[in-house]
Amino acid sequence: MWDYSEKVREHFFNPRNAGLLDGANGIGDVGSIKCGDALRLMLKVDPDSEKIVDASFQTFGCGSAIASSSALTELIKGMTLDEALKVSNQDIADYLDGLPPEKMHCSVMGREALQAAVANYRGEVWKDDHEEGALICKCFAVDAVLIEEVVRANSLTTVEQVAHFTKAGGGCASCHEGIEEILAKVSKEACTAPTAATKPLPPATPAAAPKLTNFQRIRKIEETVEAIRPMLQRDHGDIEIVEIDGKNIYVNLKGACVGCMMEAATLNGIQTKLVEALGEFVRLLPAAMLGKAH
Amino acid sequence: MNDAPIYLDNNATTACDPAVVSAMLPFFTEQFGNPSSMHTFGNKVGFALKEARAKVQALLGAEHDSEIVFTSCGTESDSTAILSALRAQPERNQIITTAVEHPAILTLCEYLEKEGYVVTRLGVDKRGRLDMDEYRSALGPRTAIVSAMWANNETGTLFPVEQMAEMAHAAGAQFHTDAVQAVGKIAIDLKKTKIDMLSLSGHKLHAPKGVGVLYLKRGTRYRPLLRGGHQERSRRAGTENTASIVGLGVACEQALQHMAFENTEVKRLRDKLEAGILAAVPRCFPTGDVTNRLPNTSNIAFEFIEGEAILLLLNKAGIAASSGSACTSGSLEPSHVMREMGIPYTAAHGTTRFSLSRYNTEAEIDRVIAAVPAIIAQLRKLSPYWGDKGPAENPEASFAPAYA
Numbered sequence: 001m002w003d004y005s006e007k008v009r010e011h012f013f014n015p016r017n018a019g020l021l022d023g024a025n026g027i028g029d030v031g032s033i034k035c036g037d038a039l040r041l042m043l044k045v046d047p048d049s050e051k052i053v054d055a056s057f058q059t060f061g062c063g064s065a066i067a068s069s070s071a072l073t074e075l076i077k078g079m080t081l082d083e084a085l086k087v088s089n090q091d092i093a094d095y096l097d098g099l100p101p102e103k104m105h106c107s108v109m110g111r112e113a114l115q116a117a118v119a120n121y122r123g124e125v126w127k128d129d130h131e132e133g134a135l136i137c138k139c140f141a142v143d144a145v146l147i148e149e150v151v152r153a154n155s156l157t158t159v160e161q162v163a164h165f166t167k168a169g170g171g172c173a174s175c176h177e178g179i180e181e182i183l184a185k186v187s188k189e190a191c192t193a194p195t196a197a198t199k200p201l202p203p204a205t206p207a208a209a210p211k212l213t214n215f216q217r218i219r220k221i222e223e224t225v226e227a228i229r230p231m232l233q234r235d236h237g238d239i240e241i242v243e244i245d246g247k248n249i250y251v252n253l254k255g256a257c258v259g260c261m262m263e264a265a266t267l268n269g270i271q272t273k274l275v276e277a278l279g280e281f282v283r284l285l286p287a288a289m290l291g292k293a294h
Numbered sequence: 295m296n297d298a299p300i301y302l303d304n305n306a307t308t309a310c311d312p313a314v315v316s317a318m319l320p321f322f323t324e325q326f327g328n329p330s331s332m333h334t335f336g337n338k339v340g341f342a343l344k345e346a347r348a349k350v351q352a353l354l355g356a357e358h359d360s361e362i363v364f365t366s367c368g369t370e371s372d373s374t375a376i377l378s379a380l381r382a383q384p385e386r387n388q389i390i391t392t393a394v395e396h397p398a399i400l401t402l403c404e405y406l407e408k409e410g411y412v413v414t415r416l417g418v419d420k421r422g423r424l425d426m427d428e429y430r431s432a433l434g435p436r437t438a439i440v441s442a443m444w445a446n447n448e449t450g451t452l453f454p455v456e457q458m459a460e461m462a463h464a465a466g467a468q469f470h471t472d473a474v475q476a477v478g479k480i481a482i483d484l485k486k487t488k489i490d491m492l493s494l495s496g497h498k499l500h501a502p503k504g505v506g507v508l509y510l511k512r513g514t515r516y517r518p519l520l521r522g523g524h525q526e527r528s529r530r531a532g533t534e535n536t537a538s539i540v541g542l543g544v545a546c547e548q549a550l551q552h553m554a555f556e557n558t559e560v561k562r563l564r565d566k567l568e569a570g571i572l573a574a575v576p577r578c579f580p581t582g583d584v585t586n587r588l589p590n591t592s593n594i595a596f597e598f599i600e601g602e603a604i605l606l607l608l609n610k611a612g613i614a615a616s617s618g619s620a621c622t623s624g625s626l627e628p629s630h631v632m633r634e635m636g637i638p639y640t641a642a643h644g645t646t647r648f649s650l651s652r653y654n655t656e657a658e659i660d661r662v663i664a665a666v667p668a669i670i671a672q673l674r675k676l677s678p679y680w681g682d683k684g685p686a687e688n689p690e691a692s693f694a695p696a697y698a
Contacts, residue, residue: 012603012606013606013607013610018676019676029678029693029695030695031695037600038695039678039695040678040693040695058676058677058678058680059676059678060599060600060640060643060677060678060679061600061603062600062601062602062603062619063602063603063606065600066603066676
C-alpha cells in the first residue's frame with residue numbers, strides 16, 4: 001500500500017472539479033498509456049483578462065493521478081494563464097503534502113496537461129518532450145532515462161559521479177546495481193577501441209605472405225599496435241607490448257582499459273589486426289599470462 | 295449492516311489457519327531444541343519435522359519423504375531449482391520458461407541471460423494458453439531445464455505441466471514447476487508424473503510466511519544453493535525453521551482435507567462472484583483461460599479505468615483485492631501477464647483479481663457483488679474515455695492524448 005498523505009486520500013475520494021466543463025475553450029489531453037495515466041484538462045478562460053474562470057478534469061489513472069488532477073484545478077482557478085504556467089509539478093505535490101517518489105510522474109502529467117491546455121487555447125500546438133524511464137533511485141525519484149542522459153552528456157564512469165550529478169544512488173545505495181548497468185551500457189556504446197569483426201574473417205593464408213625476418217616481424221607488430229594506441233587513448237586507456245614469444249604476444253592494458261568490460265573484445269580486435277598485418281596467426285595475451293601459456 | 299473486512303486476495307497471501315498457529319506455538323517455547331542435537335530437546339523437534347515432511351509428502355503425492363526439501367520461501371525454491379539444473383549439467387546452457395511466469399523465475403532468467411545462458415520464453419495466446427508445438431520445437435540437446443508454472447498467479451490459468459514434463463524428459467532436460475498457486479487448490483500426485491522439481495510456498499496455503507518447499511524427485515541431478523550443515527540431507531544447509539515447518543505440515547494436512555471443498559464450494563462462490571459482477575457492470579470481461587483455471591481465482595478487466603483507483607475504493611468499502619495495473623506495483627508497466635495475452639492497455643490497467651479461500655462466505659460474496667458496480671461507475675464518471683451513459687463513441691479515437 002502506498003503511503004499517501006491525508007490530503008491525497010481526501011482529493012482522491014472527493015475529487016474537486018471532476019467531469020466535463022461546459023464552454024471550455026482550452027483543452028489539454030496528455031498521458032502515458034504504458035504507465036496507465038491519461039488526463040484531459042479543461043479550462044474556461046476569460047478572453048479579455050486571460051483569467052482561468054473555471055477548470056475541470058477527467059483522469060484515467062491511479063489514486064495519486066486523480067488527486068493531482070484535482071489539486072491542479074484548485075490551484076489554477078482564478079489565475080491568469082501566465083501565472084498558471086508558473087505552477088510547477090513540485091507545487092502540485094506540495095499542495096497535496098507530498099507524493100511517494102514512484103508517483104511524482106502523476107504531478108508531472110498535471111503540469112503537462114496545463115501546458116497543453118494553454119497551448120490549445122492560444123491556438124498553438126504543444127509538443128511533449130518529456131520521456132520517462134523506469135524508476136531507478138527511489139530515495140530521490142530518479143529514472144533510467146535521466147541517468148542515461150546525464151551519464152552520456154558528462155561521460156560519467158562511476159556510481160559516485162552519477163550520485164553527484166543526479167543524486168541517484170546517494171541515499172540508501174540499494175540501486176547501485178541498476179546504475180552500474182546503465183554505466184556499462186553507455187560505456188560499451190562509447191568504446192571506440194577495435195573489436196573483433198562480427199563477420200568471420202577469411203582464413204589467413206600465412207603461406208602466401210612473404211616471410212619476415214625476426215626484426216621485421218617485431219617492427220611490424222610494433223607499428224600495428226602503435227596505430228591502435230590513439231584509439232585507446234581517446235577512451236583514456238593504453239596498451240604496451242611486454243614480450244613476444246613465438247606466436248604469443250604479451251601486452252599490458254593500461255588506464256581505462258584495465259578492468260573494462262570490453263577488455264576481452266579489445267584484445268580480440270587488436271589480435272585480428274596483428275594477424276592481418278603479419279599474415280600469420282598470433283595470440284595476444286595479457287602480460288599476466290607470461291610463462292603460463294603454451 | 296455487517297461491514298467486517300472481506301479478504302479476497304488469497305493469491306497474494308492467506309491467513310494462518312488457527313490450527314496451524316496452535317501447532318506452531320510450542321516450538322517457540324518449550325520445543326526450542328535444534329533438530330540436529332543428540333539430546334531429548336533436539337530429538338523431539340526432529341520427530342516433529344519428520345511428521346511435517348510426511349504431511350507435505352501426502353499433499354504432493356511424492357513417492358518418498360526424502361524428496362521434500364524445506365526452504366525459506368517459494369522464491370528460494372525456484373532459484374535453487376534453476377541454478378541446480380544449470381550447475382549439474384554444464385554441457386547444457388538453455389532454459390525454457392514462459393513469458394507469464396512469476397518474477398521469481400523471470401528476473402532470475404533475465405540475470406542468467408546476462409551471464410550468457412540462452413533463455414527461451416514461450417508466449418501465450420489471448421486466453422493465456424501455451425502453444426505445445428512452439429514448446430516442442432524449442433526443446434533441444436542443449437536444454438538444461440524447463441520451468442513452467444502450474445497455475446498463473448494473476449489469472450489462475452493452468453498449464454499442462456505433466457505433459458510438458460514428459461516432453462522435457464524426452465529431450466533429456468529437467469523439468470521444474472513453480473506450483474505456489476496450485477498446491478492446496480488442485481489435486482497433485484507427483485509420483486505419477488515426470489516432474490523433477492516443484493516449488494511451493496507456505497503462506498499461500500494458510501501456513502506462515504518464511505517457509506517453502508522444493509520437491510526434488512529421487513535421482514534428479516542436483517547441486518545445492520546453500521552449502522554448510524547437513525540439514526535436509528545436505529541439500530539445503532541452515533538450521534531448520536522448525537516452528538514454520540511444523541505449521542506447514544498442519545496446513546498441508548488441512549489442505550488435503552479441504553481439497554474437495556475447494557473445488558466445489560469455493561469454486562461455486564468464485565463463479566457466483568464473477569457472474570454477478572459481469573451481469574451488473576458493463577464493459578468488463580474475465581481474463582485468462584476461464585474453462586481451465588484454479589477454483590478460487592477470478593480476474594476481471596474493467597475497461598477505461600485504472601486498477602489502483604479501483605483497489606482504493608474497494609478498500610474503503612472493506613474489500614481487499616489486487617490489480618495488474620502499473621501503479622500498484624510501482625513499475626511503469628501494467629502486468630506482463632495481461633500484456634502477453636494482448637489485453638489492450640485501457641483494459642489491462644483496470645484488471646482486478648479476486649482470489650478466494652475456504653474462509654470466504656456467501657454473505658461476503660453477496661456484499662462484493664453489491665458494492666462493485668457503484669465503484670466502477672464512480673471511477674468511469676472521472677474517465678476521459680467514458681461519456682454520460684457509456685463509453686464514448688470509439689473511445690480510443692475520441693480521447694487520444696499526447697503520450698509521453
